[in-house]
Amino acid sequence: MTKPDTDMLETLFQDARATPPALPDGLMDRIMADALAQQPASGARGWRAIWRAIGGAPAFGGLVTATAVGFWIGVAPPSNLPDIAAQIITGASFATLDDGSAPELTAFGWDIEEG
Amino acid sequence: MGRARLIGAPAAVSRKRMSLDAALDVAQDDPDAALLVRYAQGDAAAARVLTVQLTPRAFGHALRVLGDRTEAEDVTQEALMRLWKIAPDWRTGEAKVSTWLYRVVANLCTDRLRKRRGSVPLEDIAEPADPAESAEAKLQRGARLDALQAALDTLPDRQRQAVVLRHIEGLANPEIAAILDIGVEAVESLTARGKRALATLLGGQRDALGYDDDKT
Structure with missing residues:
Protein backbone atom coordinates (compact mmCIF):
# COMPACT_ATOMS: atom_id res chain seq x y z
CA MET A 1 0.00 0.00 0.00
CA THR A 2 1.85 3.06 -1.24
CA LYS A 3 1.61 6.45 0.42
CA PRO A 4 -0.26 8.08 -2.50
CA ASP A 5 -2.80 5.22 -2.48
CA THR A 6 -3.28 5.59 1.27
CA ASP A 7 -3.74 9.34 0.93
CA MET A 8 -6.22 8.83 -1.87
CA LEU A 9 -8.15 6.35 0.26
CA GLU A 10 -8.27 8.77 3.19
CA THR A 11 -9.60 11.47 0.88
CA LEU A 12 -12.24 9.08 -0.41
CA PHE A 13 -13.28 8.24 3.13
CA GLN A 14 -13.51 11.94 3.96
CA ASP A 15 -15.68 12.51 0.90
CA ALA A 16 -17.90 9.60 1.89
CA ARG A 17 -18.25 10.94 5.44
CA ALA A 18 -19.07 14.39 4.11
CA THR A 19 -21.65 13.01 1.71
CA PRO A 20 -24.18 10.92 3.62
CA PRO A 21 -26.48 9.08 1.23
CA ALA A 22 -29.85 10.68 0.60
CA LEU A 23 -32.65 8.78 2.26
CA PRO A 24 -35.21 7.12 -0.02
CA ASP A 25 -38.47 9.03 -0.37
CA GLY A 26 -40.90 8.26 2.41
CA LEU A 27 -38.52 6.06 4.43
CA MET A 28 -38.47 8.42 7.39
CA ASP A 29 -42.28 8.66 7.31
CA ARG A 30 -42.68 4.89 7.19
CA ILE A 31 -40.30 4.40 10.11
CA MET A 32 -42.07 7.11 12.09
CA ALA A 33 -45.40 5.38 11.39
CA ASP A 34 -43.89 2.09 12.60
CA ALA A 35 -42.63 3.83 15.74
CA LEU A 36 -46.03 5.24 16.59
CA ALA A 37 -47.81 1.97 15.77
CA GLN A 38 -45.48 0.01 18.05
CA GLN A 39 -45.39 2.61 20.81
CA PRO A 40 -46.95 1.54 24.10
CA ALA A 41 -50.10 3.61 24.65
CA SER A 42 -49.34 6.80 26.53
CA GLY A 43 -52.85 6.85 27.99
CA ALA A 44 -53.10 3.69 30.04
CA ARG A 45 -56.33 1.75 30.10
CA GLY A 46 -58.46 0.17 32.83
CA TRP A 47 -57.32 0.39 36.44
CA ARG A 48 -54.04 1.97 35.39
CA ALA A 49 -55.94 4.83 33.75
CA ILE A 50 -57.99 5.38 36.92
CA TRP A 51 -54.83 5.25 38.99
CA ARG A 52 -53.25 7.95 36.81
CA ALA A 53 -56.45 10.01 36.70
CA ILE A 54 -56.59 10.35 40.49
CA GLY A 55 -52.94 11.34 40.63
CA GLY A 56 -51.09 8.14 41.54
CA ALA A 57 -49.94 7.01 44.97
CA PRO A 58 -49.91 10.42 46.78
CA ALA A 59 -53.46 11.22 45.74
CA PHE A 60 -54.55 7.69 46.56
CA GLY A 61 -53.09 8.05 50.07
CA GLY A 62 -55.13 11.20 50.59
CA LEU A 63 -58.27 9.48 49.37
CA VAL A 64 -57.74 6.55 51.73
CA THR A 65 -57.21 8.90 54.68
CA ALA A 66 -60.32 10.93 53.88
CA THR A 67 -62.36 7.76 53.46
CA ALA A 68 -61.14 6.31 56.77
CA VAL A 69 -61.83 9.55 58.66
CA GLY A 70 -65.30 9.81 57.15
CA PHE A 71 -66.05 6.22 58.04
CA TRP A 72 -64.87 6.72 61.61
CA ILE A 73 -66.95 9.86 62.04
CA GLY A 74 -69.92 7.80 60.89
CA VAL A 75 -69.22 4.99 63.34
CA ALA A 76 -68.24 7.08 66.36
CA PRO A 77 -69.40 10.67 65.81
CA PRO A 78 -68.15 13.44 68.09
CA SER A 79 -70.53 14.18 70.96
CA ASN A 80 -71.92 17.37 69.43
CA LEU A 81 -73.01 15.66 66.21
CA PRO A 82 -76.15 13.56 65.93
CA ASP A 83 -75.37 9.84 65.79
CA ILE A 84 -76.89 9.24 62.38
CA ALA A 85 -75.55 5.69 62.07
CA ALA A 86 -77.20 4.68 65.35
CA GLN A 87 -80.42 6.40 64.33
CA ILE A 88 -80.47 4.56 61.01
CA ILE A 89 -79.67 1.22 62.60
CA THR A 90 -82.08 1.57 65.55
CA GLY A 91 -84.77 3.54 63.70
CA ALA A 92 -84.67 6.35 66.26
CA SER A 93 -85.94 9.77 65.18
CA PHE A 94 -83.61 12.60 64.26
CA ALA A 95 -82.92 15.29 66.75
CA THR A 96 -84.52 18.59 65.78
CA LEU A 97 -84.39 22.01 67.32
CA ASP A 98 -88.07 22.10 68.31
CA ASP A 99 -88.29 18.72 70.05
CA GLY A 100 -86.45 19.86 73.12
CA SER A 101 -83.54 17.52 72.58
CA ALA A 102 -81.07 20.34 71.93
CA PRO A 103 -81.57 22.64 74.94
CA GLU A 104 -78.05 24.05 74.82
CA LEU A 105 -78.56 25.55 71.40
CA THR A 106 -81.99 26.94 72.36
CA ALA A 107 -80.57 28.38 75.57
CA PHE A 108 -77.71 29.84 73.60
CA GLY A 109 -80.29 31.51 71.37
CA TRP A 110 -81.91 33.08 74.42
CA ASP A 111 -78.56 34.25 75.66
CA ILE A 112 -77.97 36.02 72.38
CA GLU A 113 -81.37 37.67 72.48
CA GLU A 114 -80.90 38.81 76.04
CA GLY A 115 -77.42 40.16 75.26
CA MET B 1 -15.46 4.60 27.27
CA GLY B 2 -17.96 4.62 30.07
CA ARG B 3 -16.95 1.18 31.17
CA ALA B 4 -13.33 2.16 31.55
CA ARG B 5 -14.33 5.13 33.67
CA LEU B 6 -16.44 2.90 35.90
CA ILE B 7 -13.62 0.44 36.41
CA GLY B 8 -11.33 3.34 37.16
CA ALA B 9 -13.67 4.94 39.71
CA PRO B 10 -11.97 5.69 43.07
CA ALA B 11 -12.40 2.81 45.51
CA ALA B 12 -13.11 5.18 48.41
CA VAL B 13 -16.49 6.34 47.10
CA SER B 14 -19.55 4.61 48.45
CA ARG B 15 -21.42 2.06 46.39
CA LYS B 16 -24.48 4.33 46.28
CA ARG B 17 -22.43 7.25 45.10
CA MET B 18 -20.75 5.12 42.45
CA SER B 19 -24.06 3.81 41.13
CA LEU B 20 -25.27 7.41 40.83
CA ASP B 21 -22.11 8.29 38.93
CA ALA B 22 -22.67 5.26 36.72
CA ALA B 23 -26.22 6.38 35.97
CA LEU B 24 -25.00 9.86 35.11
CA ASP B 25 -22.27 8.40 32.91
CA VAL B 26 -24.83 6.34 31.04
CA ALA B 27 -27.14 9.33 30.57
CA GLN B 28 -24.25 11.44 29.31
CA ASP B 29 -22.83 8.68 27.15
CA ASP B 30 -26.10 7.68 25.59
CA GLU B 123 -23.75 -6.01 -13.97
CA ASP B 124 -25.58 -5.37 -10.69
CA ILE B 125 -22.43 -4.13 -9.01
CA ALA B 126 -22.07 -0.39 -9.31
CA GLU B 127 -19.44 0.61 -11.78
CA PRO B 128 -17.30 3.70 -11.42
CA ALA B 129 -18.73 6.48 -13.56
CA ASP B 130 -17.24 7.11 -16.93
CA PRO B 131 -14.18 9.33 -16.49
CA ALA B 132 -15.50 11.47 -19.35
CA GLU B 133 -18.22 12.70 -17.02
CA SER B 134 -15.81 13.96 -14.40
CA ALA B 135 -15.24 17.39 -15.90
CA GLU B 136 -17.18 19.06 -13.09
CA ALA B 137 -16.19 18.61 -9.48
CA LYS B 138 -19.61 17.36 -8.45
CA LEU B 139 -19.56 14.62 -10.99
CA GLN B 140 -15.99 13.84 -10.03
CA ARG B 141 -16.97 13.42 -6.42
CA GLY B 142 -19.91 11.24 -7.41
CA ALA B 143 -17.62 9.10 -9.53
CA ARG B 144 -15.17 8.75 -6.67
CA LEU B 145 -17.88 7.67 -4.27
CA ASP B 146 -19.19 5.20 -6.84
CA ALA B 147 -15.68 3.84 -7.21
CA LEU B 148 -15.32 3.54 -3.45
CA GLN B 149 -18.64 1.72 -3.23
CA ALA B 150 -17.69 -0.62 -6.05
CA ALA B 151 -14.42 -1.39 -4.30
CA LEU B 152 -16.19 -1.89 -0.95
CA ASP B 153 -18.57 -4.33 -2.64
CA THR B 154 -15.65 -6.58 -3.49
CA LEU B 155 -14.48 -6.95 0.12
CA PRO B 156 -15.55 -9.90 2.26
CA ASP B 157 -18.56 -9.11 4.45
CA ARG B 158 -16.74 -8.65 7.78
CA GLN B 159 -13.94 -6.56 6.28
CA ARG B 160 -16.48 -4.36 4.55
CA GLN B 161 -18.51 -3.88 7.72
CA ALA B 162 -15.40 -3.07 9.76
CA VAL B 163 -14.04 -0.61 7.20
CA VAL B 164 -17.38 1.19 6.83
CA LEU B 165 -17.89 1.42 10.58
CA ARG B 166 -14.34 2.61 11.23
CA HIS B 167 -13.60 4.91 8.33
CA ILE B 168 -16.99 6.14 7.14
CA GLU B 169 -19.22 5.97 10.22
CA GLY B 170 -16.20 7.03 12.28
CA LEU B 171 -16.73 4.65 15.20
CA ALA B 172 -14.01 3.62 17.64
CA ASN B 173 -12.59 0.11 17.51
CA PRO B 174 -14.10 -1.06 20.85
CA GLU B 175 -17.58 -0.09 19.66
CA ILE B 176 -17.02 -1.87 16.34
CA ALA B 177 -15.86 -4.92 18.29
CA ALA B 178 -19.15 -4.85 20.22
CA ILE B 179 -21.17 -4.45 17.03
CA LEU B 180 -19.45 -7.28 15.17
CA ASP B 181 -19.10 -9.40 18.31
CA ILE B 182 -15.35 -9.85 17.91
CA GLY B 183 -12.24 -8.65 19.72
CA VAL B 184 -10.63 -5.26 19.22
CA GLU B 185 -7.54 -6.88 17.67
CA ALA B 186 -9.74 -8.65 15.14
CA VAL B 187 -11.28 -5.29 14.27
CA GLU B 188 -7.84 -3.80 13.72
CA SER B 189 -6.88 -6.74 11.53
CA LEU B 190 -10.08 -6.53 9.48
CA THR B 191 -9.80 -2.79 8.89
CA ALA B 192 -6.11 -3.04 7.99
CA ARG B 193 -6.73 -5.81 5.47
CA GLY B 194 -9.77 -4.02 4.12
CA LYS B 195 -7.90 -0.76 3.63
CA ARG B 196 -5.03 -2.56 1.93
CA ALA B 197 -7.42 -4.23 -0.49
CA LEU B 198 -9.24 -0.97 -1.19
CA ALA B 199 -5.98 0.88 -1.82
CA THR B 200 -4.91 -1.79 -4.28
CA LEU B 201 -8.27 -1.78 -6.06
CA LEU B 202 -8.54 1.98 -6.27
CA GLY B 203 -4.86 2.66 -6.87
CA GLY B 204 -5.25 1.59 -10.47
CA GLN B 205 -7.95 4.19 -10.98
CA ARG B 206 -6.04 7.24 -9.79
CA ASP B 207 -6.07 8.88 -13.19
CA ALA B 208 -9.66 7.97 -13.94
CA LEU B 209 -10.77 9.42 -10.61
CA GLY B 210 -8.87 12.65 -11.16
CA TYR B 211 -6.47 12.33 -8.24
CA ASP B 212 -3.46 13.23 -10.30
CA ASP B 213 -5.22 16.32 -11.62
CA ASP B 214 -6.13 18.04 -8.38
CA LYS B 215 -3.25 16.67 -6.32
CA THR B 216 -5.59 15.33 -3.59
Whole structure:
Protein backbone atom coordinates (compact mmCIF):
# COMPACT_ATOMS: atom_id res chain seq x y z
CA MET A 1 0.00 0.00 0.00
CA THR A 2 1.85 3.06 -1.24
CA LYS A 3 1.61 6.45 0.42
CA PRO A 4 -0.26 8.08 -2.50
CA ASP A 5 -2.80 5.22 -2.48
CA THR A 6 -3.28 5.59 1.27
CA ASP A 7 -3.74 9.34 0.93
CA MET A 8 -6.22 8.83 -1.87
CA LEU A 9 -8.15 6.35 0.26
CA GLU A 10 -8.27 8.77 3.19
CA THR A 11 -9.60 11.47 0.88
CA LEU A 12 -12.24 9.08 -0.41
CA PHE A 13 -13.28 8.24 3.13
CA GLN A 14 -13.51 11.94 3.96
CA ASP A 15 -15.68 12.51 0.90
CA ALA A 16 -17.90 9.60 1.89
CA ARG A 17 -18.25 10.94 5.44
CA ALA A 18 -19.07 14.39 4.11
CA THR A 19 -21.65 13.01 1.71
CA PRO A 20 -24.18 10.92 3.62
CA PRO A 21 -26.48 9.08 1.23
CA ALA A 22 -29.85 10.68 0.60
CA LEU A 23 -32.65 8.78 2.26
CA PRO A 24 -35.21 7.12 -0.02
CA ASP A 25 -38.47 9.03 -0.37
CA GLY A 26 -40.90 8.26 2.41
CA LEU A 27 -38.52 6.06 4.43
CA MET A 28 -38.47 8.42 7.39
CA ASP A 29 -42.28 8.66 7.31
CA ARG A 30 -42.68 4.89 7.19
CA ILE A 31 -40.30 4.40 10.11
CA MET A 32 -42.07 7.11 12.09
CA ALA A 33 -45.40 5.38 11.39
CA ASP A 34 -43.89 2.09 12.60
CA ALA A 35 -42.63 3.83 15.74
CA LEU A 36 -46.03 5.24 16.59
CA ALA A 37 -47.81 1.97 15.77
CA GLN A 38 -45.48 0.01 18.05
CA GLN A 39 -45.39 2.61 20.81
CA PRO A 40 -46.95 1.54 24.10
CA ALA A 41 -50.10 3.61 24.65
CA SER A 42 -49.34 6.80 26.53
CA GLY A 43 -52.85 6.85 27.99
CA ALA A 44 -53.10 3.69 30.04
CA ARG A 45 -56.33 1.75 30.10
CA GLY A 46 -58.46 0.17 32.83
CA TRP A 47 -57.32 0.39 36.44
CA ARG A 48 -54.04 1.97 35.39
CA ALA A 49 -55.94 4.83 33.75
CA ILE A 50 -57.99 5.38 36.92
CA TRP A 51 -54.83 5.25 38.99
CA ARG A 52 -53.25 7.95 36.81
CA ALA A 53 -56.45 10.01 36.70
CA ILE A 54 -56.59 10.35 40.49
CA GLY A 55 -52.94 11.34 40.63
CA GLY A 56 -51.09 8.14 41.54
CA ALA A 57 -49.94 7.01 44.97
CA PRO A 58 -49.91 10.42 46.78
CA ALA A 59 -53.46 11.22 45.74
CA PHE A 60 -54.55 7.69 46.56
CA GLY A 61 -53.09 8.05 50.07
CA GLY A 62 -55.13 11.20 50.59
CA LEU A 63 -58.27 9.48 49.37
CA VAL A 64 -57.74 6.55 51.73
CA THR A 65 -57.21 8.90 54.68
CA ALA A 66 -60.32 10.93 53.88
CA THR A 67 -62.36 7.76 53.46
CA ALA A 68 -61.14 6.31 56.77
CA VAL A 69 -61.83 9.55 58.66
CA GLY A 70 -65.30 9.81 57.15
CA PHE A 71 -66.05 6.22 58.04
CA TRP A 72 -64.87 6.72 61.61
CA ILE A 73 -66.95 9.86 62.04
CA GLY A 74 -69.92 7.80 60.89
CA VAL A 75 -69.22 4.99 63.34
CA ALA A 76 -68.24 7.08 66.36
CA PRO A 77 -69.40 10.67 65.81
CA PRO A 78 -68.15 13.44 68.09
CA SER A 79 -70.53 14.18 70.96
CA ASN A 80 -71.92 17.37 69.43
CA LEU A 81 -73.01 15.66 66.21
CA PRO A 82 -76.15 13.56 65.93
CA ASP A 83 -75.37 9.84 65.79
CA ILE A 84 -76.89 9.24 62.38
CA ALA A 85 -75.55 5.69 62.07
CA ALA A 86 -77.20 4.68 65.35
CA GLN A 87 -80.42 6.40 64.33
CA ILE A 88 -80.47 4.56 61.01
CA ILE A 89 -79.67 1.22 62.60
CA THR A 90 -82.08 1.57 65.55
CA GLY A 91 -84.77 3.54 63.70
CA ALA A 92 -84.67 6.35 66.26
CA SER A 93 -85.94 9.77 65.18
CA PHE A 94 -83.61 12.60 64.26
CA ALA A 95 -82.92 15.29 66.75
CA THR A 96 -84.52 18.59 65.78
CA LEU A 97 -84.39 22.01 67.32
CA ASP A 98 -88.07 22.10 68.31
CA ASP A 99 -88.29 18.72 70.05
CA GLY A 100 -86.45 19.86 73.12
CA SER A 101 -83.54 17.52 72.58
CA ALA A 102 -81.07 20.34 71.93
CA PRO A 103 -81.57 22.64 74.94
CA GLU A 104 -78.05 24.05 74.82
CA LEU A 105 -78.56 25.55 71.40
CA THR A 106 -81.99 26.94 72.36
CA ALA A 107 -80.57 28.38 75.57
CA PHE A 108 -77.71 29.84 73.60
CA GLY A 109 -80.29 31.51 71.37
CA TRP A 110 -81.91 33.08 74.42
CA ASP A 111 -78.56 34.25 75.66
CA ILE A 112 -77.97 36.02 72.38
CA GLU A 113 -81.37 37.67 72.48
CA GLU A 114 -80.90 38.81 76.04
CA GLY A 115 -77.42 40.16 75.26
CA MET B 1 -15.46 4.60 27.27
CA GLY B 2 -17.96 4.62 30.07
CA ARG B 3 -16.95 1.18 31.17
CA ALA B 4 -13.33 2.16 31.55
CA ARG B 5 -14.33 5.13 33.67
CA LEU B 6 -16.44 2.90 35.90
CA ILE B 7 -13.62 0.44 36.41
CA GLY B 8 -11.33 3.34 37.16
CA ALA B 9 -13.67 4.94 39.71
CA PRO B 10 -11.97 5.69 43.07
CA ALA B 11 -12.40 2.81 45.51
CA ALA B 12 -13.11 5.18 48.41
CA VAL B 13 -16.49 6.34 47.10
CA SER B 14 -19.55 4.61 48.45
CA ARG B 15 -21.42 2.06 46.39
CA LYS B 16 -24.48 4.33 46.28
CA ARG B 17 -22.43 7.25 45.10
CA MET B 18 -20.75 5.12 42.45
CA SER B 19 -24.06 3.81 41.13
CA LEU B 20 -25.27 7.41 40.83
CA ASP B 21 -22.11 8.29 38.93
CA ALA B 22 -22.67 5.26 36.72
CA ALA B 23 -26.22 6.38 35.97
CA LEU B 24 -25.00 9.86 35.11
CA ASP B 25 -22.27 8.40 32.91
CA VAL B 26 -24.83 6.34 31.04
CA ALA B 27 -27.14 9.33 30.57
CA GLN B 28 -24.25 11.44 29.31
CA ASP B 29 -22.83 8.68 27.15
CA ASP B 30 -26.10 7.68 25.59
CA PRO B 31 -28.84 10.29 25.32
CA ASP B 32 -30.59 7.90 22.91
CA ALA B 33 -31.26 5.54 25.82
CA ALA B 34 -33.11 8.28 27.70
CA LEU B 35 -35.12 8.99 24.56
CA LEU B 36 -35.92 5.30 24.20
CA VAL B 37 -37.23 5.18 27.76
CA ARG B 38 -39.42 8.19 27.02
CA TYR B 39 -40.59 6.50 23.83
CA ALA B 40 -41.58 3.41 25.80
CA GLN B 41 -43.55 5.65 28.16
CA GLY B 42 -45.62 6.89 25.24
CA ASP B 43 -43.77 10.11 24.32
CA ALA B 44 -44.40 10.68 20.60
CA ALA B 45 -41.79 13.45 20.44
CA ALA B 46 -39.12 10.98 21.57
CA ALA B 47 -40.20 8.65 18.76
CA ARG B 48 -39.70 11.44 16.26
CA VAL B 49 -36.26 12.45 17.56
CA LEU B 50 -35.04 8.85 17.60
CA THR B 51 -36.33 8.29 14.08
CA VAL B 52 -34.64 11.41 12.74
CA GLN B 53 -31.34 10.65 14.48
CA LEU B 54 -31.04 6.92 13.91
CA THR B 55 -32.53 6.38 10.45
CA PRO B 56 -29.73 8.09 8.46
CA ARG B 57 -27.06 6.17 10.40
CA ALA B 58 -28.73 2.81 9.91
CA PHE B 59 -29.43 3.50 6.25
CA GLY B 60 -25.92 4.82 5.60
CA HIS B 61 -24.30 1.72 7.02
CA ALA B 62 -26.70 -0.67 5.29
CA LEU B 63 -26.26 1.07 1.94
CA ARG B 64 -22.49 1.03 2.10
CA VAL B 65 -22.38 -2.60 3.11
CA LEU B 66 -25.07 -3.84 0.72
CA GLY B 67 -24.52 -1.39 -2.15
CA ASP B 68 -28.24 -1.52 -2.94
CA ARG B 69 -30.70 1.19 -1.95
CA THR B 70 -33.81 -0.99 -1.92
CA GLU B 71 -32.21 -3.63 0.25
CA ALA B 72 -30.68 -1.00 2.51
CA GLU B 73 -34.11 0.58 2.91
CA ASP B 74 -35.66 -2.74 3.91
CA VAL B 75 -32.86 -3.44 6.38
CA THR B 76 -33.18 0.02 7.92
CA GLN B 77 -36.92 -0.28 8.41
CA GLU B 78 -36.57 -3.78 9.86
CA ALA B 79 -33.78 -2.74 12.25
CA LEU B 80 -35.74 0.25 13.54
CA MET B 81 -38.84 -1.93 13.89
CA ARG B 82 -36.85 -4.25 16.17
CA LEU B 83 -35.77 -1.24 18.22
CA TRP B 84 -39.38 -0.08 18.70
CA LYS B 85 -40.39 -3.57 19.76
CA ILE B 86 -37.60 -3.98 22.28
CA ALA B 87 -38.03 -0.46 23.73
CA PRO B 88 -40.31 -1.42 26.67
CA ASP B 89 -37.74 -4.04 27.77
CA TRP B 90 -34.67 -1.86 27.15
CA ARG B 91 -32.18 -2.05 30.00
CA THR B 92 -30.33 1.22 30.21
CA GLY B 93 -26.59 0.92 30.68
CA GLU B 94 -26.07 -2.48 29.09
CA ALA B 95 -25.38 -1.20 25.58
CA LYS B 96 -25.61 2.05 23.68
CA VAL B 97 -28.72 2.27 21.56
CA SER B 98 -26.68 3.15 18.46
CA THR B 99 -24.32 0.21 19.06
CA TRP B 100 -27.30 -2.11 19.40
CA LEU B 101 -28.84 -0.72 16.22
CA TYR B 102 -25.60 -0.97 14.22
CA ARG B 103 -25.33 -4.55 15.39
CA VAL B 104 -28.84 -5.39 14.17
CA VAL B 105 -28.13 -3.65 10.86
CA ALA B 106 -24.82 -5.51 10.51
CA ASN B 107 -26.49 -8.87 11.16
CA LEU B 108 -29.35 -8.16 8.77
CA CYS B 109 -26.81 -7.14 6.11
CA THR B 110 -24.82 -10.33 6.70
CA ASP B 111 -27.99 -12.40 6.29
CA ARG B 112 -28.76 -10.69 3.00
CA LEU B 113 -25.19 -11.02 1.73
CA ARG B 114 -25.25 -14.74 2.55
CA LYS B 115 -28.46 -15.23 0.59
CA ARG B 116 -27.10 -13.17 -2.24
CA ARG B 117 -23.67 -14.82 -2.34
CA GLY B 118 -22.84 -16.38 -5.66
CA SER B 119 -26.03 -15.14 -7.24
CA VAL B 120 -25.19 -11.53 -7.98
CA PRO B 121 -24.64 -10.82 -11.65
CA LEU B 122 -21.64 -8.64 -12.26
CA GLU B 123 -23.75 -6.01 -13.97
CA ASP B 124 -25.58 -5.37 -10.69
CA ILE B 125 -22.43 -4.13 -9.01
CA ALA B 126 -22.07 -0.39 -9.31
CA GLU B 127 -19.44 0.61 -11.78
CA PRO B 128 -17.30 3.70 -11.42
CA ALA B 129 -18.73 6.48 -13.56
CA ASP B 130 -17.24 7.11 -16.93
CA PRO B 131 -14.18 9.33 -16.49
CA ALA B 132 -15.50 11.47 -19.35
CA GLU B 133 -18.22 12.70 -17.02
CA SER B 134 -15.81 13.96 -14.40
CA ALA B 135 -15.24 17.39 -15.90
CA GLU B 136 -17.18 19.06 -13.09
CA ALA B 137 -16.19 18.61 -9.48
CA LYS B 138 -19.61 17.36 -8.45
CA LEU B 139 -19.56 14.62 -10.99
CA GLN B 140 -15.99 13.84 -10.03
CA ARG B 141 -16.97 13.42 -6.42
CA GLY B 142 -19.91 11.24 -7.41
CA ALA B 143 -17.62 9.10 -9.53
CA ARG B 144 -15.17 8.75 -6.67
CA LEU B 145 -17.88 7.67 -4.27
CA ASP B 146 -19.19 5.20 -6.84
CA ALA B 147 -15.68 3.84 -7.21
CA LEU B 148 -15.32 3.54 -3.45
CA GLN B 149 -18.64 1.72 -3.23
CA ALA B 150 -17.69 -0.62 -6.05
CA ALA B 151 -14.42 -1.39 -4.30
CA LEU B 152 -16.19 -1.89 -0.95
CA ASP B 153 -18.57 -4.33 -2.64
CA THR B 154 -15.65 -6.58 -3.49
CA LEU B 155 -14.48 -6.95 0.12
CA PRO B 156 -15.55 -9.90 2.26
CA ASP B 157 -18.56 -9.11 4.45
CA ARG B 158 -16.74 -8.65 7.78
CA GLN B 159 -13.94 -6.56 6.28
CA ARG B 160 -16.48 -4.36 4.55
CA GLN B 161 -18.51 -3.88 7.72
CA ALA B 162 -15.40 -3.07 9.76
CA VAL B 163 -14.04 -0.61 7.20
CA VAL B 164 -17.38 1.19 6.83
CA LEU B 165 -17.89 1.42 10.58
CA ARG B 166 -14.34 2.61 11.23
CA HIS B 167 -13.60 4.91 8.33
CA ILE B 168 -16.99 6.14 7.14
CA GLU B 169 -19.22 5.97 10.22
CA GLY B 170 -16.20 7.03 12.28
CA LEU B 171 -16.73 4.65 15.20
CA ALA B 172 -14.01 3.62 17.64
CA ASN B 173 -12.59 0.11 17.51
CA PRO B 174 -14.10 -1.06 20.85
CA GLU B 175 -17.58 -0.09 19.66
CA ILE B 176 -17.02 -1.87 16.34
CA ALA B 177 -15.86 -4.92 18.29
CA ALA B 178 -19.15 -4.85 20.22
CA ILE B 179 -21.17 -4.45 17.03
CA LEU B 180 -19.45 -7.28 15.17
CA ASP B 181 -19.10 -9.40 18.31
CA ILE B 182 -15.35 -9.85 17.91
CA GLY B 183 -12.24 -8.65 19.72
CA VAL B 184 -10.63 -5.26 19.22
CA GLU B 185 -7.54 -6.88 17.67
CA ALA B 186 -9.74 -8.65 15.14
CA VAL B 187 -11.28 -5.29 14.27
CA GLU B 188 -7.84 -3.80 13.72
CA SER B 189 -6.88 -6.74 11.53
CA LEU B 190 -10.08 -6.53 9.48
CA THR B 191 -9.80 -2.79 8.89
CA ALA B 192 -6.11 -3.04 7.99
CA ARG B 193 -6.73 -5.81 5.47
CA GLY B 194 -9.77 -4.02 4.12
CA LYS B 195 -7.90 -0.76 3.63
CA ARG B 196 -5.03 -2.56 1.93
CA ALA B 197 -7.42 -4.23 -0.49
CA LEU B 198 -9.24 -0.97 -1.19
CA ALA B 199 -5.98 0.88 -1.82
CA THR B 200 -4.91 -1.79 -4.28
CA LEU B 201 -8.27 -1.78 -6.06
CA LEU B 202 -8.54 1.98 -6.27
CA GLY B 203 -4.86 2.66 -6.87
CA GLY B 204 -5.25 1.59 -10.47
CA GLN B 205 -7.95 4.19 -10.98
CA ARG B 206 -6.04 7.24 -9.79
CA ASP B 207 -6.07 8.88 -13.19
CA ALA B 208 -9.66 7.97 -13.94
CA LEU B 209 -10.77 9.42 -10.61
CA GLY B 210 -8.87 12.65 -11.16
CA TYR B 211 -6.47 12.33 -8.24
CA ASP B 212 -3.46 13.23 -10.30
CA ASP B 213 -5.22 16.32 -11.62
CA ASP B 214 -6.13 18.04 -8.38
CA LYS B 215 -3.25 16.67 -6.32
CA THR B 216 -5.59 15.33 -3.59
